[in-house]
Amino acid sequence: RPTCDGTVTFLPASDNKKLEKKRGPGKVGIIVALVIFAAILALIIGLLVWHFHFRKDLKSQRIYTGSLRITNQAFVDAYENPDSAEFKDLANQVMAQLKSMYSESPQLSKYYVGSKVQAFRYVCIVNLSLTALDTRLFSKTRSEYSAEEIITSPGFPDKPYAPNSFVQWQLRGDPGHMLKLSFDTFNLEEDCSNDFVRVYDSLVAMDKHLMEEECGFYSPSNPLTFISSRNVMLVTLVTNEEGNFPGFRARVTQIKLACGGKLSGTSGSFKSPNFPSYYPPNTTCQWDIEVPDGKYVKLRFPKFMVSTGSLNHCSGDYVQIVGKSTLCGQQLANTMVTVNSNKMTVVFKSDSSQVDRGFSATYEIFEPTDPCPDKFQCDNKRCVNPSLRCDGWNDCGDSTDERSCKCDASMIQCRNGICKPMLWRCDGVNDCGDDTDELNCGCKTGEFKCNDNQCVSEMKKCDRNRDCKDGSDEDGCSREICKDSTFMCGNGKCITKPNPMCDGQDDCDDGSDESNCNCGKRAYTKSRIVGGQEADVGEFPWQVSLHVKNTAHVCGASIISERWLVTAAHCVQDDPKIKYSQPGTWEAYLGLHTQKEKQKATKKLLKQIIPHKNYNSHTYDNDIALMELDSPVTFSATIRPICLPTATDVFPAGETVSISGWGATREGGSGATVLQKANVRIINSTVCDELMNGQITSRMTCAGVLSGGVDACQGDSGGPMSILSNERMYLAGVVSWGDGCARRDKPGIYTNMPKFRAWIKEKTGV
Structure with a gap:
């Protein structure tokens, strides 16, 4: 400031730096600013990517399909044709009305995109019906087809159907007719959540008109057939991104279906429309049965398979015996209903969806005073021979022939009043149903009880010898070498897990338990078989028919690899006329279903036959032989190998197994034309040995239905007894011998395959 003496002075500042000119930011400030800027930029980019790329996945796609009633418009035939001017005019009116209705609703207008009219039909539908379409039907590709005589999946039969596609066929017939859709070929992926066909009893994909959703395979011998309730039908094919299959071919025909009517006489039969294929929806049939006066019906x-409906109380489809009972669902075979009158009315009714x-x-008469002449009457009105009472077998089907029984000394008196054969005591199977036959089955002091109830000395436990027939005396024994009851990996590691092979899990470090698993898979998905039924085409693709050259079927066999078959040794034993042991005698038919259609199968000649050296022609012990084809076979849908069990596999008593073959369908009868199949159960070896008078060895397995009626027979020899494990079929046995066919208390005897696993490996390398 100026002073009196004219000089100028400066006042000192407390902080000289504060009086300096402001400088720009330092290096640290620049770095911090760049980091903050980069973070903000990354956040913005992330939000943009989420918004434009990922956010769409959070949206919920919905296509709604429904129907409504038009009350102020008369139906004309032109509305059946979507290309007609009348159809287009009315459709535009409907779409304009829907757009107006949705636009006026604040809650719906922001979601509404548009509408499309797919069909008009002359039907009364009360109220508006609106449902969300199955999300699997969403697709950018949508094709429509008019009704034709033949429809096929795109590319069929030259190539598989395309991935990620949605194709629909809108089928129309003449007014007053129904449409019949018959698939002569149907081969899709097994999982319906991936690929599927849906058939609707309408022209729009509404769940309330869904007849059935199908996937997998249907054999031509058991074709898939549907009938509509009117002259329209919708078929849709939906596929995902992978696992494409050949597809389908179907024929569409017009029919006029009639059902119901008046029936008379002393006996007769009737069935639901289109049986054994699917009946049509929205159908009512009534049969009025009248038999002669003084008789009852x-x-x-x-067979009985009728859809129960969503509430599962016959709310969907049903059969009503008027004044008596109402049936639905799946009923036991030969379910019976009687009326104390010479008249009976039967009504069958199906609703709009889910057919079966x-x-x-069948109906027949009976005397009011004697419904079962000279026979025992079951509670279900069935009549059985009095000698079948209290014999341990459920001959009635409802077990009334086995109730309130007084058992003799040769029978087990079950606590529930049932009698069972004494030889079933302590066999490891609960035959009584209340465990009476398995009580007090302990062993003596100093003895070990095997899992099959056999008793062996405690000294023999863990001695590295299988003293129990099931090998259970060696289970759980701690030592470094593999026990008989375990699986040895290719690298020598022991696996204690039962049946680890081909179960989809790598139990061995080297993966050897999951190698060689291209076997035992049926292509699609049900000695002679007494009491069985016809198999479907491709149901047993490992089944082989062995013929002496230029003659008929002689024995069966099973495919185990591209070159090798397994059969029974007794099939290849010479007799004075034919040298069965020579390869040149035979021709093998692979992929055969019907004996009269050998030209459709693959015929192979043999290079060599190897019967087991210890085969005994008197006892049928070691009844197994190998056949080598003269050239490898190419596997296909109907020609595939069956899996071989390990040497340690055990098939417990009571386990269900399948048998198949073209042998005689009754004892002393002729062979079957079409491949037969049946289910039987493994029989306890101790029980079987008693039944067969001590002729059973450890190289044999017994299986059957001891009440009789189901068995293998002449011509089935050498064929497979197969068992399902880990979703694959394994060769549990080879049809060997028996006492007659399907006799009561006489099971079939099969070669025990696990006993010969090492021998097969030695001879074939398989």
């Missing part, structure tokens, strides 16, 4: 259903196979029915 007995009704029997050999239907039923077959």
Whole structure:
């Protein structure tokens, strides 16, 4: 400031730096600013990527399909044709009305995109019906087809159907007719959540009109057939991104279906429309049965499969015996209903969705005073021979022939009042149903009880010898070498897990338990077989028919690799006329289903035959032989190998197994034309040995239905006894011998395959 003496002075500042000119930011400030800027930029980019790329996945796609009633418009035939001017004019009116209605609703307008009219039909539908379409039907590709005589999946039969596609066929017939859709070929992926066909009883994909959703394979011998309730039908094919299959071919025909009517006489039969294929929806049939005066009516259903409805209380489809009972669902074979009158009315009714196979029915008369002449009457009105009372077998089907029984000394008296054969005591199977036959089955002091109830000395436990027939005396023994009851990996490691092979899990470090697993898979998905039924095409693709050259079927065999078959040794034993042991004698038919259609199968000649050196022609012990083909076979849908069990596999008593073959369908009868199949159960070896008078060895397995009626027979020899494990079929046995066919208390005897696993490996390398 100026002073009196004219000089100028400066006042000192407390902080000289504060008086300096402001400088720009330092290096640290620049770095911090760049980091903050980069973070903000990354956040913005992330938000943009989420918004434009990922956010769409959070949206919920919905296509709604429904129907409504138009009350101020008369129906004309032109509305059946979507290309007609009348159809387009009315459709535009409907779409304009829907757009107006949705636009006026604040809650719906922001979601509404548009509408499309797919069809008009002359039907009364009360109220608006609106449902969300199955999300699997969403697709950018949408094709429509008019009704034709033949429809096929895109590319069929030259190539598989395309991935990620949605194709629909809108089928129309003449007014007053129904449409019949018959698939002569149907081969899709097994999982319906991936690829599927849906058939609707309408022209729009509404769940309330869904007849059935199908996937997998249907054999031409058991074709898939649907009938509509009117002259329209919708078929849709939906596929995902992978696992494409050949597809389908179907024929569309017009029919006029009639059902119901008046039936008379002393006996007769009737069935649901289209049985054994699917019955049509929205159908009512009534049969009025009248038999001669003074007689009563007995009704029997050999087959019964009727949809129960969503509430599962016959709220969907049903069969009503008027004044008596109402049936639905899947009933036991030969379910019976009787009326104490010479008249009976049967009504079958199906609703608008979810159809099933239907039923077959027979009726007959009975005397009011004697419903079962000279026979025992079951509670279900069935009549059986009095000698079958209290014999341990459920001959009635409802067990009334086995109730309130007084058992003799040769029978087990079960606590529930049932009698069972004494030889079933302590066999490891609960035959009584209340465990009476398995009580007090302990062993003596100093003895070990095997899992099959056999008793062996405690000294023999863990001695590295299989003293128990099931090998259970060696289970759980701690030592470094593999026990008989375990699996040895290719690298020598022991696996204690039961049946680890081909179960989809790598139990061995080297993966050897999951190698060689291209076996035992049926292509699609049900000695002679007494009491069986016809197999489907491709159901047993490992089944082989062995013929002496230029003659008929002689024995069966099983495919185990591209070159090798397994059969029975007794099939290849020479007799004075034919040298069965020579390869040149035979021709093998692979992929055969019907004996009269050998030209459709693959015929192979043999290079060599190897019967087991210890085969005994008197006892049938070691009844197994190998056949080498003269050239490898190419596997296909109907020609595939069956899996071989390990040497340590055990098939417990009571386990269900399948048998198949073209042998005689009754004892002393002729061979079957079409491949037969049946299910039987493994029989306890101790029980079987008693039944067969001590002729059973450890190289044999017994299986059957001891009440009789189901068995293998002449011509089935050498064929497979297969068992399902880990979703694959394994060769549990080879048809060997028996005492007659399907006799009561006489099971079939099969070669025990696990006993010969090492021998097969030695001879074939398989």
